[in-house]
Amino acid sequence: MQSSLFNYSQIMKDDVFGMKKYQDAVYRGQLLSGKRDGFGVMVYRKNRVYEGQWAHDYREGKGMEKYSNGNKYEGDFKKGKADGKGVYNWANGEVYDGEWKNGVKEGYGMWRGIFGDSYLG
Numbered sequence: 814m815q816s817s818l819f820n821y822s823q824i825m826k827d828d829v830f831g832m833k834k835y836q837d838a839v840y841r842g843q844l845l846s847g848k849r850d851g852f853g854v855m856v857y858r859k860n861r862v863y864e865g866q867w868a869h870d871y872r873e874g875k876g877m878e879k880y881s882n883g884n885k886y887e888g889d890f891k892k893g894k895a896d897g898k899g900v901y902n903w904a905n906g907e908v909y910d911g912e913w914k915n916g917v918k919e920g921y922g923m924w925r926g927i928f929g930d931s932y933l934g
Contacts, residue, residue, distance in 0.1 A: 816877040819852045
């Protein structure tokens with residue numbers, strides 16, 4: 814586990830814990846009627862990982878996604894996309910902490926650059 818969103822060891826003991834294989838990924842976590850629902854971890858072939866909440870086979874609720882390039886998003890998800898409050902960290906040190914809508918930065922937030930510059934709005 815790369816995040817502290819939930820206790821993976823505890824989830825593994827759950828009656829609804831299972832594994833589901835996809836063409837480019839493997840899911841380990843809670844399943845309901847064969848769909849990802851509850852807490853789980855999705856590990857992709859290209860070294861991308863999502864840890865967090867699921868509902869009806871979508872990323873839904875709190876989650877953390879780390880990309881193969883070292884970038885990371887931690888925050889709210891809705892219907893599989895960043896939506897709500899979240900923090901995106903670029904591998905080069907830039908950070909955006911703010912609001913998201915349908916996978917896009919939207920609303921109030923703060924961007925901090927690697928040279929101490931920032932933007933609030």
